[in-house]
Amino acid sequence: xxxxxxxxxxxxxxxxxxxxxxxxxxxxxxxxxxxxxxxxxxxxxxxxxxxxxxxxxxxxxxxxxxxxxxxxxxxxxxxxxxxxxxxxxxxxxxxxxxxxxxxxxxxxxxxxxxxxxxxxxxxxxxxxxxxxxxxxxxxxxxxxxxxxxxxxxxxxxxxxxxxxxxxxxxxxxxxxxxxxxxxxxxxxxxxxxxxxxxxxxxxxxxxxxxxxxxxxxxxxxxxxxxxxxxxxxxxxxxxxxxxxxxxxxxxxxxxxxxxxxxxxxxxxxxxxxx
Numbered sequence: 001x002x003x004x005x006x007x008x009x010x011x012x013x014x015x016x017x018x019x020x021x022x023x024x025x026x027x028x029x030x031x032x033x034x035x036x037x038x039x040x041x042x043x044x045x046x047x048x049x050x051x052x053x054x055x056x057x058x059x060x061x062x063x064x065x066x067x068x069x070x071x072x073x074x075x076x077x078x079x080x081x082x083x084x085x086x087x088x089x090x091x092x093x094x095x096x097x098x099x100x101x102x103x104x105x106x107x108x109x110x111x112x113x114x115x116x117x118x119x120x121x122x123x124x125x126x127x128x129x130x131x132x133x134x135x136x137x138x139x140x141x142x143x144x145x146x147x148x149x150x151x152x153x154x155x156x157x158x159x160x161x162x163x164x165x166x167x168x169x170x171x172x173x174x175x176x177x178x179x180x181x182x183x184x185x186x187x188x189x190x191x192x193x194x195x196x197x198x199x200x201x202x203x204x205x206x207x208x209x210x211x212x213x214x215x216x217x218x219x220x221x222x223x224x225x226x227x228x229x230x231x232x233x234x235x236x237x238x239x240x241x242x243x244x245x246x247x248x249x250x251x252x253x254x255x256x257x258x259x260x261x262x263x264x265x266x267x268x269x270x271x272x273x274x
Contacts, residue, residue, distance in 0.1 A: 011030065012037075018056065018059065019059065028064065028068055033072065035057075039079065039083070040079075043130075045083040045130055046083070046084035046085070046111075046134070047084075049083050049085050050111045053085060054108075057102075057106060058106065060102075061103060065098070065100075068099070076102065078125065082129060082130050084130070084131040085105065085112075086111075087101055087104075089101065119137065119138070119145060127143060128141060
């Protein structure tokens with residue numbers, strides 16, 4: 001029958017100052033159950049529980065532990081084992097009873113240092129460990145040992161490729177510059193550029209009428225403009241017409257057209273148009 005909180009409180013108060021080895025077996029059993037209940041309620045583990053167990057059961061000897069009820073002895077061992085206090089297994093050869101295994105903890109000067117094999121064996125007896133000191137050696141659920149990451153083989157640093165040695169002696173001279181174009185000079189370029197601006201101002205050409213395509217295949221607007229100029233020139237004096245014709249011939253020279261019409265052809269076109 002499960003005890004209520006009031007029952008547990010009364011029992012804790014009753015056994016607050018320990019117990020002697022001459023107590024009755026029922027009192028020994030009751031005392032052990034009360035102490036296990038307090039450990040679980042306060043969540044004592046590892047070194048703290050080891051110290052507390054030695055203090056609370058200091059009046060017990062091997063015979064006293066053997067006098068405990070069998071199921072309580074098993075519960076006490078599992079209780080301590082699960083909370084990080086190592087209890088050796090009892091064995092028949094040589095004779096080492098469960099009471100003797102519990103009494104061995106009272107004889108320890110330092111807490112037992114768990115090995116991986118002992119942790120693995122304990123996890124076969126309890127569903128999971130309740131521990132703080134051993135958590136770094138267990139997985140997140142504390143029911144298995146933590147898997148160790150495989151060590152990487154020692155790898156040498158990458159070797160940088162060897163560069164060819166620098167040439168000996170002075171550096172070679174730079175390659176000679178190509179010969180300048182005899183048909184082109186900066187003065188010639190400026191002269192052509194000024195003539196183009198002058199023609200655009202004289203004939204009031206709009207920017208959209210000046211087609212500058214890289215392949216030079218479409219010059220419809222330029223040809224139309226040239227024809228219109230010669231048609232208008234026929235309406236003026238002969239000297240003015242001749243002057244305009246010379247200007248248009250110069251403009252044709254500046255236009256990248258493969259075929260350059262002769263002035264008399266444009267002149268005939270102007271006469272036919274009138």
